[in-house]
Amino acid sequence: MKPVRAAAEKAREASYRLSSLPLAVRNKALESIAEALLSRQDEISRANAIDLEAAEKAKISKVLVKRLKFDGPKIEEAVRGVRALIEQEDVVGKLLSRTELDDGLVLDKVSCPIGVIGVVFESRPDALVQISCLCLKSGNAVLLKGGSEAKETNEVLARTIVDAVAGVDGRFADAVQLLSTREEFRELLKHDDLIDLIIPRGSNELVRSIKESTRIPVMGHAAGICHTYVDKDADLDMAVKVCFDAKVQYPAVCNAMETLLVHRAVAEDFLPRMAAEYGKAAVELRGDDATRKLIKAVPATEGDWSAEYNDLVLAVKIVGSLDEAIEHVNRFSSHHTDAIVTRDEGAAQRFMDLVDSSSVMWNASTRFADGYRYGLGAEVGISTNKTHARGPVGLEGLVIYKYKLRGTGQTVAEYSGKDARKFTHGKIA
Structure with a gap:
């Protein structure tokens, strides 16, 4: 079994590097992924054919087989999705609000990546491409676990993405990692000190079991009724x-x-x-x-x-x-x-x-109800949660915010007592 905690620690280190990467570098990495998908199209299709043959022998449902198929047209569709994502505006480092608490004391609310995201998905190899690219564009590191029925396809896709971004900038190292087994993902759920969010894409049973198995926040939907x-x-x-x-x-x-x-x-x-x-x-x-x-x-x-x-x-x-x-x-x-x-x-x-x-x-x-159709570029999934992100979750659902306070030597003591200074709380932006 792959040392899961070590992988999570590497992902955490990668997330710190990614949070400061310029938009141009992140977009260059996405274009490199798009080009790599096209240049390795035959290799990806061969791997997918192996998965499809195994699925038919195992008599997997027609629904899952349809989702599993990732041939030339699906690869080209995935590439279009990656390039559409490049065109999306940057969601990292956006000034959400600016408040002057007092003269020379200014508070900014700024968007920032969530950090390290664990994603489990069933059957659909295109989800691996979408999710990886969404995470890279939004400055997040991601640990992925696909279904065993798509094992060969997922492994080729993960290698393609890792190789593509490595050639752009060394700071992308360990930003995208593929877990091999269900047991590894279950182990990942224990590391709430390293993983910031879990996103499950799959059956009702899968989502419910994950929500019951971890203290890490889970974003997703349990059913599509x-x-x-x-x-x-x-x-x-x-x-x-x-x-x-x-x-x-x-x-x-x-x-x-x-x-x-x-x-x-x-x-x-x-x-x-x-x-x-x-x-x-x-x-x-x-x-x-x-x-x-x-x-x-x-x-x-x-x-x-x-x-x-x-x-x-x-x-x-x-x-x-x-x-x-x-x-x-x-x-x-x-x-x-x-x-x-x-x-x-x-x-x-x-x-x-x-x-x-x-x-x-x-x-x-x-x-x-779909991230691409809503103009989000792509989606990591659809959330029915009522906190943080709801509906198709694209780039904006993969960032949170932090407060940045800039002062000129003020202390809290100055705002306490009989002759205390007064806050102005004036909105600037």
Whole structure:
């Protein structure tokens, strides 16, 4: 087993070096990674083919196999993502506020990297590229653990990234490290004195088990139970289009719709049309009693309302009002992404105000909840936390802040007692 604490200590030292690297150097490292991915494309594809063959022999689910594939088009997509990240403005060292506490005593609030981040992810090799580049751009060191099903691909990608940044500046040494086994990552969770944040990308069980196993802060979501509500004032042509995309465009991801709610006033017109479209894509429908009176569907159980299928399966429920839809969403949603389709602006605003999710949408597919689509360049994951970062977490979610106080010899004693000096607390920026 790799000495995990030694790796964490090296990552900590790297994080101190990275925090002061100029933006130009960080961007140069990203461009070097992009070029290396393209130049080593054949090597990466060969490694991925080995993983895909092993996955098929092991009869891994089609969902995981689809996520596992990292061939030429996926590599080119990853390169575009890296180069889009280069274009993002710097989030390190930004002046967030400046306050003059008193004459000659100025307090700055400035963004800075979080430090050392541990990331565990399942199946998707592209996550390794995204996360590594996001961490380097934001000045953080990262320790990564991918799924065993992507072992060969992840190892080649990690070597490619490490080699690429080493040729740019020696200060990148140990900034990106790949852990080999699940046991190593479990060991990493014990080192809360060296690791500042854990980001899990994977199943509900994975996220929950990590949250229960460490004192290190964990940023992530435990499930992607997303809803779309078709309101009584919806444009039904639009609703069919949006709901089809939300379920079918890529069902294996956390922002795909899992439950469709339909107002009873439009259910008779809408559901047969929607079911016909889903039938073309072989979507299995599971409906409540009211739904099954209108379309063919498997009887839905109570468990279906809180299920994350990650597949071409959809729960369908008819509701009597906007408030009933909101109540259902807040009860069963994982607070990830939920949408309403309606022409009524007031209804849309009420839904978006009262639904307690990291992303809420009006007349748009839940699949838009994504770092790249939000203009964040890429994402390390989607957070349903209510502290620090929420929703798709890009560069801004990987920095925190520090206070910098500049004085001219002031002491606290001067501001105490009968003749004390007074604070002005004047906002400068």
